[in-house]
Amino acid sequence: MRIGLITPEPGHPLLAAASGLLAGEHTVEALDPRTSDVPRRPADVYLLKTGTPRALDLARQLEQRGATVVNTAAATALCQDRTRMAELARRSGLPFAATRTFASLAAWASGAQLSSSVVVKSRHNRRGDLVARVDGPAQLARLRTPWAQEPVVVQEFAPNSGWDHKLWAVGGRVFAALRRSELSPGGRGPDRPLEPGELPAGWADLVHQVGTVFALDVYGVDIVDTGGGTPLIVDINAFPGIRGQAGAPEALVALTLRRASGAPGPA
Template sequence: MRLCFLVEEHYRHDGMPNEVIRRLTAWGHQVDVVRPGGSLLSMTEAVRAGSHDAWVLKTVSGGPGLTLLEAAAAAGLTTVNDARSIRGVRDKALAAAIGRARGLPLPPTYAAARPELLREVPAAAYPLVVKPADGSSGRAVHLVSSPERLEAMLPVLAGEGLLIAQPYVPNSGTDIKVYAVGGELFATERCSPLHPDPAVRERGVPLSAEVAAIAAQVGAVYGLDLYGVDVLLGPEGPVVVDVNDFPSFRQVPDAAARVARAVLDLARRGGSGLPPAPPARSYARTLTIPAQVPAGAVDGA
């Protein structure tokens, strides 16, 4: 097969996707790598029907790669993930609206085009987590303890574009990252970006049935095949705090081969073949996932 990987400079030397590209090449497939952020793109020539079996995006939010992927999709070409699905999660304000409307346990979310507009968030909602709507890799995530603290942080928040604010979910200082690849779910535990602790090392952990059900529903709600979900275990149950398309898949056993096989399978099928609830796998056992998010899931406010 012939595949086109769109890779931003940020991931130029990253194991994901470079290891996947090497694995696909070793299996005899042709992989063309385009760096949207470092190349002059002839948009009329870059996307040609039949030029590739699938286009794969590994870029930062807000980069030009998604535009090129959407151009490929508009020409009827297969994309991994679906271009519209990627847009739906990379805009965190949009992702929150979609997720809450579809019953996912996300916190209530405010969006503000200018940081001073966050003054209108009710005092009862504090402490707040404030971050850019197009942020990634934990960039510019702030815990704002009070309206007075918000005033002091307005200069720091300026220039970040559209911001979202969500009530802070009390937690242990670690979060659960669930990776979905090839119809399987894998869970890791890692330090929360709001509670940095060098002693906390990322590690694989068993995946509970409740968290697995929510992670599977995330894929169905947003239409994603390869994705990651950040979950906090709050006092009232699991809460989804972020969704990423094509994440790092750290701690997933033989991740490069799994992702490579998933890309090939999607390319052969011409796009998403996402089941409503893929089987889950932990490092110790396989779990049966309910078809829907558990009825007790809450918004974490």
């Protein structure tokens, strides 16, 4: 089979490991969305590892020609827009953080009444976007100059342990780790391994539910424990890095071959 990678970074650890496992019996081809056009003869399946506008356009063109793309361009684009993400999640009954949208940080700041801490994020999920906790006027003032015109979403800060539960799913298989929140003053630091069996009851099922609602095969779900194992989803990512997770490359290979053969994603 021919497997295509839509990414400017085919050497990413997850993709490189999966490609190495596939290379013995299959052909793996990288399509850099910055420079590549739609091939005359599409591959059996494509892995969409980036959500840039050019990558999404390339994926859509491939889908229009009948190619299978994991995740689809539509599902990936949905996860790039935190407003649409929150609306779908909450409408579907997922425990997603309440989210308000503003045309710009300046528009929100002009009328903000900070009676409690909030988390401010870029509306559009991308590398280097804005994610910051704001506790009062001083923090808000520091954001206004560099981010004044940035479209943003605002979520109430949910008290928690300071650790994010990073959950990933690849074709139905769940992986997990603990990571210091990016809102922590000390920075993120390394992940702490976490076996799926160590998750609070129902969390793995919640991850599967996210995949069903968002039509995703490879995705990440960021959850904070707001007390007693009560989950609050704060972000959903299409095809994240999933670095350092034993078994993730093998799960990706199995998913890729299933989708290439025309079978549905999750096992």
